[in-house]
Amino acid sequence: MPLKVLLLSPPIFDFYYSFHRAEPLGLLYIKDALAEYDWLCVSIFDARYKGTSKVIPTPEIFNYLHHLYVQDTSWFSLFHGFKRFGYSYDTIVNFIKDNAFDVVCISSLFSAYHHDVEVLAARIKKETGAIVIVGGWAVWADTKIVENGKADFYVRGDGELILPVLLQEIYCSNGNISHLPKLIDHDSSSVNEFFMHKFPHRDTWYAYYGKRMANIICSKGCVYHCDFCSIHSRYHYCQRTIDSVQQELEYLYSHGVKIVNFEDDNFLFNRRFAKQLLSLMKYYHTKGMQFLCMNGVTASNLYAVIDDALEAGFLEFNLSLVSSHEEVVVHHHRPALQEIIKDIAWKSVGKVRVIVYIIAGLPGASVKTCIDDILFLASLPVIIGFSPLYMLPGVRLFESMGVPEDRRFCRGSALYSFGEGFTREDITALWKLCRFINRIKIADEINDELRVHYEFYKKACNERVWYYRNKNGVWHEGFSFYASLPEKFTICDINGATRYIG
Numbered sequence: 001m002p003l004k005v006l007l008l009s010p011p012i013f014d015f016y017y018s019f020h021r022a023e024p025l026g027l028l029y030i031k032d033a034l035a036e037y038d039w040l041c042v043s044i045f046d047a048r049y050k051g052t053s054k055v056i057p058t059p060e061i062f063n064y065l066h067h068l069y070v071q072d073t074s075w076f077s078l079f080h081g082f083k084r085f086g087y088s089y090d091t092i093v094n095f096i097k098d099n100a101f102d103v104v105c106i107s108s109l110f111s112a113y114h115h116d117v118e119v120l121a122a123r124i125k126k127e128t129g130a131i132v133i134v135g136g137w138a139v140w141a142d143t144k145i146v147e148n149g150k151a152d153f154y155v156r157g158d159g160e161l162i163l164p165v166l167l168q169e170i171y172c173s174n175g176n177i178s179h180l181p182k183l184i185d186h187d188s189s190s191v192n193e194f195f196m197h198k199f200p201h202r203d204t205w206y207a208y209y210g211k212r213m214a215n216i217i218c219s220k221g222c223v224y225h226c227d228f229c230s231i232h233s234r235y236h237y238c239q240r241t242i243d244s245v246q247q248e249l250e251y252l253y254s255h256g257v258k259i260v261n262f263e264d265d266n267f268l269f270n271r272r273f274a275k276q277l278l279s280l281m282k283y284y285h286t287k288g289m290q291f292l293c294m295n296g297v298t299a300s301n302l303y304a305v306i307d308d309a310l311e312a313g314f315l316e317f318n319l320s321l322v323s324s325h326e327e328v329v330v331h332h333h334r335p336a337l338q339e340i341i342k343d344i345a346w347k348s349v350g351k352v353r354v355i356v357y358i359i360a361g362l363p364g365a366s367v368k369t370c371i372d373d374i375l376f377l378a379s380l381p382v383i384i385g386f387s388p389l390y391m392l393p394g395v396r397l398f399e400s401m402g403v404p405e406d407r408r409f410c411r412g413s414a415l416y417s418f419g420e421g422f423t424r425e426d427i428t429a430l431w432k433l434c435r436f437i438n439r440i441k442i443a444d445e446i447n448d449e450l451r452v453h454y455e456f457y458k459k460a461c462n463e464r465v466w467y468y469r470n471k472n473g474v475w476h477e478g479f480s481f482y483a484s485l486p487e488k489f490t491i492c493d494i495n496g497a498t499r500y501i502g
């Protein structure tokens with residue numbers, strides 16, 4: 001009898017989640033890598049595939065956010081309500097029982113969500129008797145989780161390389177696993193040939209605004225060393241062959257995929273590869289394909305090939321500024337990209353929408369520098385992406401600030417801890433300012449609705465109290481903050497036209 005293995009992409013529990021990047025690319029790779037073993041029978045259960053969500057009680061640990069995440073129908077609204085994104089644990093456990101899986105491998109991709117993976121692992125162990133293996137970024141970043149972990153095994157490294165060996169041990173020992181260590185580490189010198197030359201086949205397809213979409217990845221790792229990021233410490237930069245990327249694009253095209261999202265961390269880094277890739281993309285764009293890079297593209301990489309990129313069928317460019325202050329980015333070992341981003345923004349007007357992200361709350365930055373960042377992006381034909389700082393275990397910068405023992409606080413929505421001089425309320429006020437500016441950037445005209453919102457924004461600036469509008473349209477006083485917000489500013493809308501606000 002073959003070993004029945006389930007690869008499980010679990011639901012997410014948070015105030016917010018975007019399903020657009022939920023396709024379990026890592027598990028798809030693993031499934032194809034395991035397909036060559038006839039003693040295995042491998043399936044995927046993607047708990048987020050249907051895109052369903054359900055409001056659930058907010059965990060008590062997040063009670064401190066109640067005054068910030070209120071129900072708000074205004075342009076300033078943020079999150080309201082904690083949700084489960086994906087199928088319930090009951091559905092998952094019943095599926096495992098009904099199909100009598102021997103082994104369940106759960107992907108745990110983010111330390112802040114790992115707590116929920118442990119709850120699921122415990123239920124699967126208790127209610128189904130399956131052997132449970134957990135792997136993914138959360139394990140790689142934080143091996144402390146292994147000690148009290150409920151799963152049988154924690155694998156640290158690429159599943160395509162580790163799982164064939166571990167599953168063979170389980171198969172050959174008839175499930176007698178007591179001789180194996182709980183933490184299975186990866187030999188970091190081995191090259192993932194499977195990733196370099198192959199691509200995953202899909203049985204199900206995600207959609208993006210009604211069009212069939214797929215996520216792909218052409219490279220792993222990053223050559224930069226931003227100190228708030230863990231990517232560079234895990235992988236040396238490596239890249240697939242252009243032939244395998246071409247084969248994957250052809251496969252996706254022949255299966256009706258209209259939108260391809262690149263998930264690389266350092267997309268378009270290799271100039272020669274970038275040129276080849278863009279010419280492939282242009283070819284598939286003439287056949288109706290469009291492209292995204294939702295995980296971001298480094299502005300300098302994009303700038304080097306901007307003319308080709310503008311013709312390649314991108315729906316949008318996602319760029320990361322982090323800060324417009326050179327001393328802030330240099331402090332974090334990151335290139336200063338302000339001027340390049342400005343050029344890309346203006347070259348892209350009317351062709352490709354540009355979203356530029358800043359990180360609010362970094363050590364070395366201040367409320368004032370963050371406001372400067374926001375006003376800089378307000379003056380460009382781009383949408384502002386606002387990322388509150390969140391901590392990652394195992395990253396020196398955050399370890400020195402004190403990573404919370406309860407890793408659930410290590411998510412952006414937790415607004416947990418920031419550099420000196422930032423309060424949670426100030427970060428929230430800056431976030432709302434970005435929402436307001438973005439709304440003005442996409443508004444057709446300066447109308448009464450905008451004027452009403454501006455009056456409440458002005459009130460917030462003067463009183464340092466933010467107002468929210470309930471579902472009956474009545475405005476109420478909300479939280480207080482310290483930040484000195486600009487009452488007047490200039491905005492460039494996404495078409496390049498200037499709007500003076502004040």
Ligand code: SF4
Binds near residue numbers: 223226229230265298
């Ligand atoms: S450029 Fe991006 S992926 Fe690379 S180290 Fe910096 S933050 Fe990480």
